[in-house]
Amino acid sequence: MYLNCHTYYSLRYGTIKPEQLLAIASENGVQTLALTDINSTSACLDVMRLSKKYKIKPVLGVDFRNGVQQQFILIAKSNLGFQHMNVYLSQFLHNQDLDIPERPDTILDDCFVIYPYKKGKRFNLKSNEFLGIAPEDLNHLKFSKWNQFREKLVVLKTVSFQNKKGFNTHRLLRAIDNNTLLSKLPKSEEGQPQHTMLPYDSLCNIYDDYPELIDNTNTLLKHCSIHFDFSSKAPKNQHSYTNNAELDFKLLKKLSYDGLYYRYKKPGERIFKRIEKELTIIKEKGFVSYFLINWKILKYARSKGYFYVGRGSGANSIIAYLLRITDVDPVELDLYFERFINLFRTNPPDFDIDFSWRDREDITQFIFKRFKHTALLAVYNTFKFRASVRELGKVFGLPKAEIDGLTGGKYQIAKLDRLSQLVIKYSIYIEGFPNYLGIHAGGILISEKPIHYYTATFMPPKGFATTQFDMVVAEDIGLYKFDILSQRGLGKIKEATEIIAYNHPKQPPIDIHDIKRFKQDQRIKYLLRNAKAIGCFYVESPAMRMLLKKLQVDNYLGLVAASSVIRPGVSKSGMMRQYILRYRYPEKRKEAHPILREIMPETYGVMVYQEDVIKVAHHFGGLTLGEADMLRRGMSGKFRSRDEFLKVKQQFFNNCLNDGKPEDITAEIWRQIESFAGYAFAKGHSASYAVESYQSLFLKAYYPLEYMVATINNFGGFYSTEFYVHEARMHGGSIEAPCINNSQNQAVIKDNVIYLGFMFLQSLESKTISRILKVRETGGGFKSLDDFIERVPISIEQITILIKINAFRFTDANKRELLWEAHLKINKTSIQEEVVTLFKTERINYSTPELPSTTLENAFDEIELLGFPLCNPFDLLEKPSTNSLRAKDLEQLEGKTVSIEGYLVTTKQTKTSNRKLMHFGTFLDRDGDFIDTVHFPPVAAKYPFRGKGVYEIIGKVMIEFDCVTVEVSKLERLAIIEDPRYSDKKLKAS
Structure with missing residues (x-):
């Protein structure tokens, strides 16, 4: 009975979440409904997937509108109709200059077309076309010519909101969309307050005098049947690379053994066993084409001379290493095979392929030309609370000063006036609503069927067709993305080698892939050990610089561990400190639980990588590999809001209890496991980062200026x-x-x-x-x-x-x-x-x-x-500095309160456990050496940073693990000279 239902993917119009729409329908006794978002198919697959839970038959369609002006509704009779409807919608989304006509200008026999009842409009309706009669049209219908053609009339009850609050939210969204005050929002830009869902019987009662309309509507819905197989058995991704599964596998095996002697001079039995084991499982799980497509993309990249880094969980694979998808040797690093792939895993491993920002667009062009059914993945850019406060503040006409106060959180809700309270109330309500569609950072789909079988596409400025759903929906239905990412680190490495080749023409070319040599290089070891890695990929930030110093890392494995230890999950749980203690002081290693020490000898019983979590869950907590794979999904950032952890939590505790493990130890280990949610690195991922770090460190060590x-x-x-x-x-x-x-x-x-x-x-x-x-x-x-x-x-x-x-x-x-x-x-x-x-x-x-x-x-x-001076910024001080203390002197002043001057480089803001704001600062002294500072909440509040410039820093010198920091007690930015270009003062030319 409901042929026109909107979710909040009718952007800046609808206010109902997709699952909420199904729940409302179920409560109202509705067994079938048509989801018809405005110019959007974003919610379609999610509603299809969730509909069984609510025992509702979903029908899919689109409400075609120019702005808010409804032209017609298309409802798909079948999967083919849905595909044709997506193709039709996409032509308008690809070309924003095209207006949607009053009637579809193409034949869509496998769709029903419903036109809104408009006074004075006359259509010769085809067999698949109907006129939609809204409740408010019934009085007019009695005196209309259309009353004689009831077989062409259907019930058109629009659903856009759940209730009055939903309608009020809708009006606010329309005001934001129109960039106008709520009081000046035209009625023509709004929906109707009555566009809510009624109980099925109540809706039927409204049309009591027109039973034909009810019958026509139900008959129409009965003729619609769409089915998607979301199980892993039905291949959604390009199933074959060569169009023959057996040939695919033969090719994968051949390529693997072809690459064997490029990677290993003397491969042993362990390597051959690993190859055969991986090939068997890759074939069994149906991931052969996934590997071959990645191989083809990177073969093209190498032919063009593009630098790339393959990382992600796929770096745990020896097949990926042999196919040159990654440069990480999983045998050397003893990478945990089950993290990469296991029989319980339904989705293929991640290959995040990084290219230089200059090369990625050409790679994307190649993928779109080479593979038939390709699209970029969308991302939903949602309303954020502070941005919503600003937008709604403007809609309500609040002065800028008041809006600034609200966005800064400087208010007590009870003391606010009515309008300000409404701004806060509705900002909280719309937080998380989709605002507009963007492009995923690097996700590309290569599907077996045309992309339009699943979704309409839009065309961003880059010129590549992009889905209307995001990566979470894609993975839920079994479409797995290829990650083609861009980073400037590779651009630096490539350009540096070109500059070096130009400046040193007689020198043999640099083999930037000679990582084994780099691992032994003494200059690189020196840079790492002394944290002199400014400009080097992933190891240059103040936090990483201090961690390298604390760990005194000078080897590859140590750097791999550091790349993961720095992640929030490890550092916030306290495991970073434990790792540093056990790394530096061998006697501390005995404090680890014996089982944990046995599982993770390399990291002294401290969980550092995603693999460690799986190992602990499996060996310590007795979880099966299938249950451990739920943890793997739970640790993935994109799923951090889901309940994968909760599904296995009780099982973990039950197993530990039955095994006689102390409750306090079990609880502590689970706390550590949970801290990894959304933040953990796979070891292979860290190892891939470390490879790029070594490449940049080599260039910095030998050719620093280039x-x-x-x-x-x-x-x-x-x-x-x-x-x-x-x-x-x-x-x-x-x-x-x-x-x-x-x-x-x-x-x-x-x-x-x-x-x-x-x-x-x-x-x-x-x-x-x-x-x-x-x-x-x-x-x-x-x-x-x-x-x-x-x-x-x-x-x-x-x-x-x-x-x-x-x-x-x-x-x-x-x-x-x-x-x-x-x-x-x-x-x-x-x-x-x-x-x-x-x-x-x-x-x-x-x-x-x-x-x-x-x-x-x-x-x-x-x-x-x-944006900066080329002279020493200390030369611009109003009062020439007389402070002779330098960063290099601080090591001798532990525990002393000092005054030192520093030029601000960067700051990091964080919150303490009781949610108070504190800062970390990085400065340069007059000699150009780093000063690191800590600003605890009282000092951070009293002496805030005041932008770029030279500061006088007063505080106590603290040294921990050879890292020197100043615990600030006072901070003052020093005055610089008056701009001489606008000064009357005569300055001597120099």
């Missing part, structure tokens, strides 16, 4: 560009501002001089940069400002940027004088391309006054245009 240039050009990593420039300077580089004759778009290095690129100049347009480089390439370097103006069409605004950054310093002319000249010689209104003439017209040279500029003025121009 590597830092590549880091700067790839927009860094954890830190901002300023601090990679600083790091280059610490390694002997001389940093130059952009130069008209020496700079490129990106930074370049000549000998030990690094010229920053034009792209780092804020507001310098890309077309200006292209013109400069093109003219310089064809006609050589510029001889003067006149020569530049003659050859490069440029506006006064753009040349001003170049002059202010001192890009014409080769002329030896003062930049203030150059600015005068430029203003006199450049036409402000028109930019003309250079016209080649037979005779060159000499420009008039005007006499300009002497206008000296200073080093300090240059620094402020650099801050304005680059």
